[in-house]
Amino acid sequence: MGVPHFLVIPYPVLGHVNPLIQLSQILAKHGCKITFLNTEFSHKRLKTTGAGLDNLKGSKMRFVTLPDGLSPEDERTDQKKVALSIKANMPSMLPKLIQDVNDSDVNNKITCIIVTMSQCWALKVGRHLGLKGALLWPASATSLALCDSIPSLTHDGIIDSSGLPIKKEEIQLSPNMPMIHPENFPWRGKDELHFSLHVQEMQTIKIAEWWLCNSTYDLEPEAFSISPRIVAIGPLMASDDSTRSSYWEEDTTCLEWLDQQLPQSVVYVSFGSMAVMDPNHFKELALGLDFIDKPFLWVVRPSNDHKMSNAYPDEFHGSKGKIVGWAPQKKILNHPAIACFISHCGWNSTIEGVCGGVPFLCWPLVKDQFVNKSYICDVWKVGVELDKDENGLISKEEIRKKIEQLIGDEGIKARSLKLKELTLNNIAEGGHSSKNLKSFISWAE
Structure with a gap:
């Protein structure tokens, strides 16, 4: 079999683009091919700052774009508007883009799509084309476990069907996890439409066989126990900081x-x-x-x-x-x-x-x-x-x-240094996250 060829599709905000760029760089170091799909607007902004992208143009990584469906003058601070426009426009264009990429490298066709949240429509497109699918969740494993628990939180009367808290006291998802007030759930402050889109998205990500998380088992062990599908591959610290993209x-x-x-x-x-x-x-x-x-x-x-x-x-x-x-x-x-x-x-x-x-x-x-x-x-x-x-x-x-x-506070300083060592050990050779990443690459071939 050839090496895996990943099509990676971040939602166009830096908090999604950067972890996916870091993961792509790590995958490229393992010999994988990467096709990185930005929206045209996001790609243009990244290029104008000269940040990151030019340093990534190696043999293993290429950048492609699709329009997000909004006009250049449109305000893109309204994330709901951006997400809905992408969802209305990009799915129909993706198969042709995949075909074009595959035609340009017949011996190394795309094998797997990796998306961040709000781009899960691409997993459906990929499945129709026989491609494997994975999610990179750009937040904590705990927030993913909470989102995955929306049906049971609704069933238990903790939140209503709009995601708003019914109970006003703190809850624990699991005995060793921090207490969380329902006001502070990850979808906090979103309106009803945004919450229903979020719930739909949580349904769609079930297509992804892997839920990759920029975290480590030591940082949030209980979250990984609650949702076994979540896999720790963090910390995503590509060795070269020049790969961090910026607007x-x-x-x-x-x-x-x-x-x-x-x-x-x-x-x-x-x-x-x-x-x-x-x-x-x-x-x-x-x-x-x-x-x-x-x-x-x-x-x-x-x-x-x-x-x-x-x-x-x-x-x-x-x-x-x-x-x-x-x-x-x-x-x-x-x-x-x-x-x-x-x-x-x-x-x-x-x-x-x-x-x-x-x-x-x-x-x-x-x-x-x-x-x-x-x-x-x-x-x-x-x-x-x-x-x-x-x-x-x-x-x-x-x-x-x-x-x-x-x-x-000397105690906090000492614990900070200890936690740093414990966290970085995960990506050393033989570390927990390092092993998980190798298993993921083998699966994606």
Whole structure:
């Protein structure tokens, strides 16, 4: 048999594109062929920043595109609109694309499709064409186990048919898992249509024989026990950080700036590629960073979105810090100058922070970030949470207090380094995730 040839199709947001690029790079190193399918709009944005894609153009990897069905002027911040347009337009075009790819390499035709959530329609197309199918879930195994449990959560009267909580107290999916409030389920805050699309998607992903997860068995053992179909292949840490794709130009001057700082002195702040921060919280964060007697590195994404017009308060000096539009996060989290990571607890950031051995200051905003925060603070004990005051505000005083508490906690520092070692062992030769990946490649041939 020839080597597996994977057609990989991420949903066009960075939190899906990046893990799939990392997985593709790892598969390519194992000798597999990769055809990477972006939407035209997403691909163009990735190319204009020059980030990642050019470094990936090796013999084993090629990029192809299909239109998402929206016009260039359409606003793509509405994810429901993007998902529905993709679903209405791309399925009919995919068979021809597969045929064209196969015609161009007759001896090495596509054998397997890997998708992320919201692109599961491609698994149906693939099945009609006799191709194998797999899912790469870009969040935690726990959030996938929760989504897989929607029928039983509905049956047990914990949520209603729209995904909204009926019960107002915390639940445990399994005895050794963190307590989770139904308000903080991964589909939190979605409307009824979005939830019904989510439920349909969970039905469609059952076509995928493998549910690959960027996690490790040690990080969330119970989640893997609840849903045996979920397979740990993380942490997806391709050795070369230049493969990280971005919709914004990375400001690498921050690495030179970090080189000038003392070891474990810098507070790193980033809320990922999609999180939108309330303007009042943005102001408190700015003042809180000014308040502390430490240098800080703060990622504030460039935005044309009026909802994200971040206004720095007049009294903000920022003289001890460096503010950048976008940054090479993995390199930063592995830099000796970093003391802690103020994070929204998105799963990619969580895994990268764990692999950097960095203590977390947790500020979850939406969806699965609350579950991830529970793991960081309550299960792994490598971070602390910022608490809101009686007005629902995280104040500058709270930010200063928790940073000082976190940086002074030797126990958290020690556990962070131990967790880093434990997590990275999974991708060493003979490690748990490493073995799982080899089994997956053998199956896909």
